[in-house]
Amino acid sequence: QVQLVESGGGLVQAGGSLRPSCAVSGRTFSRYNMAWFRQAPGKEREFVAAISRGGRTADYADSVKGRFTISRDNAENTVYLQMNSLNPEDTAIYYCAAEAAGWSTISNEYDYWGQGTQVTVSS
Secondary structure (H helix, E strand, O other): OOEEEEEOOEEEEOOOOEOOEEEEEOOOHHHOEEEEEEEOOOOOOEEEEEEOOOOOOEEEOOOOOOOEEEEEEOOOOEEEEEEOOOOHHHOEEEEEEEEOOOOOOOHHHOOEEOOOEEEEEEO
16 A cells, blocks of 8 residues: 655745645655646646656646646655746646556546645645
8 A cells, every 4th residue: 555645735826836745655665757747626637647667758738838847756765846927827726646557637546645745826
């Protein structure tokens, strides 16, 4: 079993930055591709960013390219999401997810999920 715990969300003004993190325990962290998804009120969960097992490859949703950066520290079993130039449309619960199989931007292909961390951007 794998446990994922997000932290680092919060309230920030438009144009500001946040850096949520996701601590992973229970299995070998480096076995998993990791991703961040988000879900805004009344909307479906959407892909934000993903990173490969070794951290060499990353993918981003068009809406966050150039503003968000996903990274991981395999020694610390942690994945991060650096979020810059935030705007109110980024307000959502942010979830991290782990996948042992292939590379994916589709939420139902991920095996393990955290409980989420709230990010609120005020205008």
